[in-house]
Amino acid sequence: AEPVERAIDAMAAGGPVLVHDAADREGETDLIYPADAVTPDALARLRNDAGGLVCVALSDPVARAFDLPFAREAIDHPAADGGKLSYGDRSSFSLTVNHRDTYTGITDDDRATTITALGRAAAAPDEIDFADEFRAPGHVHLLRGAADGVADRRGHTELALALADTADRPPAVVVCEMLDDAGGALSPAGAQAYAERHGLVYVEGRDLLDAFR
Numbered sequence: 001a002e003p004v005e006r007a008i009d010a011m012a013a014g015g016p017v018l019v020h021d022a023a024d025r026e027g028e029t030d031l032i033y034p035a036d037a038v039t040p041d042a043l044a045r046l047r048n049d050a051g052g053l054v055c056v057a058l059s060d061p062v063a064r065a066f067d068l069p070f071a072r073e074a075i076d077h078p079a080a081d082g083g084k085l086s087y088g089d090r091s092s093f094s095l096t097v098n099h100r101d102t103y104t105g106i107t108d109d110d111r112a113t114t115i116t117a118l119g120r121a122a123a124a125p126d127e128i129d130f131a132d133e134f135r136a137p138g139h140v141h142l143l144r145g146a147a148d149g150v151a152d153r154r155g156h157t158e159l160a161l162a163l164a165d166t167a168d169r170p171p172a173v174v175v176c177e178m179l180d181d182a183g184g185a186l187s188p189a190g191a192q193a194y195a196e197r198h199g200l201v202y203v204e205g206r207d208l209l210d211a212f213r
């Protein structure tokens with residue numbers, strides 16, 4: 001099957017999927033899971049094999065339901081200068097959170113608890129009082145998807161949410177950059193080799209955009 005089709009199947013099955021955005025954007029490959037499928041073992045893979053920042057992207061309607069702002073708008077400090085990133089996009093960062101049932105918030109168990117709860121919350125936002133379940137700040141970075149999705153912004157945030165939507169998973173996805181041993185972004189070739197070694201799907205952002213637009 002085509003990479004896009006295999007990526008959708010892999011998301012439907014709980015992931016992970018590797019998504020490279022574009023050489024003229026970040027030029028990064030993120031390891032992506034549906035939030036509700038994340039286990040402590042998945043967290044260990046994100047830390048050890050991806051190595052970037054573990055974030056959970058929520059769709060715009062879910063972020064709205066929970067009153068989750070963009071950090072670039074919410075932070076009242078001169079350093080919050082509009083969230084413009086060096087490659088021209090606006091930042092999708094929102095709050096950081098921990099589930100209230102966690103201890104430090106950073107262990108694999110704790111982050112998996114926070115992340116699966118975010119997946120459940122995103123599946124039924126009307127049934128949840130966000131502040132009852134989560135506290136901010138915490139150890140999981142929330143990202144907020146653009147209102148018009150990939151039509152408006154083509155980050156891993158929107159690509160991963162579009163993939164989850166097509167795969168019929170709740171609008172909450174974990175994304176984490178893959179870094180190499182020298183500390184730089186893992187190259188597309190390196191990411192493809194990792195995917196092959198582990199029987200995972202690697203897909204190009206432009207192929208997802210072609211399929212979803």
Ligand code: 5RP
Pocket residue numbers: 021026028030052053054055089092143154155156157158175176177
């Ligand atoms: C947060 C990031 C990542 O690049 C993540 O992929 C989300 O950002 P974007 O939607 O801009 O790709 O910087 O760790």
Ligand code: ZN
Pocket residue numbers: 026028177
């Ligand atoms: Zn990034």
Ligand code: ZN
Pocket residue numbers: 021026028030155156157
């Ligand atoms: Zn990204």
Ligand code: CA
Pocket residue numbers: 026028029030052156176177
């Ligand atoms: Ca990235």
